[in-house]
Amino acid sequence: MAKLYVFAFAILFTCGSVIGQDDTTLAPVPDTTIIPDVPTTLPPPTEPPTVEPDTTTAEPEPETTLPPEPETTTAAPVPDTTTAPPAPVTTPAPEADYNYNITENNVTCIMIEGDVSFVVNYTAGNDTQIATITLPKHPMASTLISGTCNGTEGQENIKVTWGSTEQSNSVNLEFSQKADSWSIASFTANLFMDPKIFANGTDAGKTLSLVVDYGFSPLSVPVNHSYNCHSSLSAVNITATIGDEPYTLGVSSKLEGIHIQAFNMVPNEPDFVSSVHCSADEISDVVPIAVGCALAALVVIVLIAYLVGRRRRSAAYQSV
Ligand SMILES: *[C@@H]1O[C@H](CO)[C@@H](O)[C@H](O)[C@H]1NC(C)=O
Ligand SMILES: *[C@@H]1O[C@H](CO)[C@@H](O)[C@H](O)[C@H]1NC(C)=O
Ligand SMILES: *[C@@H]1O[C@H](CO)[C@@H](O)[C@H](O)[C@H]1NC(C)=O
Ligand SMILES: *[C@@H]1O[C@H](CO)[C@@H](O)[C@H](O)[C@H]1NC(C)=O
Ligand SMILES: *[C@@H]1O[C@H](CO)[C@@H](O)[C@H](O)[C@H]1NC(C)=O
Ligand SMILES: *[C@@H]1O[C@H](CO)[C@@H](O)[C@H](O)[C@H]1NC(C)=O
Ligand SMILES: *[C@@H]1O[C@H](CO)[C@@H](O)[C@H](O)[C@H]1NC(C)=O
Ligand SMILES: *[C@@H]1O[C@H](CO)[C@@H](O)[C@H](O)[C@H]1NC(C)=O
DSSP: OHHHHHHHHHHHHHHHHHHHHHHHHTSSOGGGGBOOOOOOSSOOOSSOOSSOTHHHHOOOOGGGGOOSOOSSGGGTTHHHHHHSOSGGGSOOOOOOOOOEEEEETTEEEEEEEEEEEEEEEEEETTEEEEEEEEOOSSOOTTOEEEEESSOSSSEEEEEEEEEOSTTEEEEEEEEEEETTEEEEEEEEEEEEOOTTTSTTBTTTTSEEEEEEEOOOSSSEEETTOEEEEOSOEEOSEEEEEETTEEOOSOEEEEEEEEEEEOSOOOSSOOSOOSEEEOHHHHHHHHHHHHHHHHHHHHHHHHHHHHHHHHHHHHHHHHHO
């Protein structure tokens, strides 16, 4: 019986520390949000990153406080599910099936990966139609990647251009660095309204210019770290123009499984450097952990109630 109480306490303690720990990672301070990255398909780096992600999040694992397994067979399977560390709960990173990078002198300062899509409402005759444009998954023959690791005064950019010269699309990301952290300063796109896609569109053949704000959170990322977001991010504000004219129909954009690094200085690193996860990922982790802990606690309480009841009853029989 005493063992069971110790065991129940251990479960609640583990859950409390896990949830408490994740609460602190929700704080806006970027350094505390660093969590170990989910391994990707690429081989491990030859040089480990200088900042150990573990030091910021690791807490003494309460596993050692667990008592030996209780003799009652019913309670046995519970400990394994509750002592698992929180990190593997994150959904596995999507396959690194493409990326765009800027590499100078063996340093991949900029790298981006993920799905970037735009949905554009347009007028065709008397109707409003919808066209979707995506950043190509793989660099094609027509793809041009330009950018710099050393722009003026803490600026870097990567521009991916695809399509023919007269009918080209582009996505341009600009990054800025302040002290020891970097941020995505701007995300812009020029989309050619290809008559094949914008069928019968009033504006077909023109180029739509977009300034997109995805509301990235956290805003800044420590240098030598990347920004990783398994959750889907939707644009919160898009300014759309054709030439100088505002484009009044609806435009939306999504980033899915986005992984971005800029201002990386770690040399000879073909993979992404240690990640900082977006706030949306942190929140999506906390909820299932909290639900799991609540269920585990419920199971233990029911068990205790049952055992206490049984003991009382057998005591009552003895006294008769
Ligand atoms: C880049 O790395 C290769 C092999 O690791 C090395 O031979 C070469 O000297 C490096 N170049 C620079 C500019 O560091
Ligand atoms: C558009 O609407 C006008 C007036 O309602 C109509 O005369 C015209 O035929 C319509 N055009 C098409 C392509 O449906
Ligand atoms: C970066 O560019 C500035 C001038 O634009 C130059 O002075 C500096 O040496 C460059 N740094 C590197 C690492 O290339
Ligand atoms: C475009 O317009 C032509 C003629 O007006 C029509 O035949 C065709 O079906 C339209 N295409 C689409 C995709 O609406
Ligand atoms: C959207 O962005 C534009 C310019 O970038 C700005 O003027 C406008 O206030 C923004 N709207 C919202 C709702 O944030
Ligand atoms: C685009 O059009 C669709 C269908 O007409 C509509 O549901 C959607 O709200 C429009 N998008 C925007 C951003 O206005
Ligand atoms: C980033 O990594 C480079 C190479 O390992 C190192 O020289 C530099 O000090 C690091 N910068 C920060 C802010 O950690
Ligand atoms: C960077 O891009 C080039 C050309 O697209 C590609 O060959 C190379 O493998 C990429 N490097 C990394 C580290 O992904």
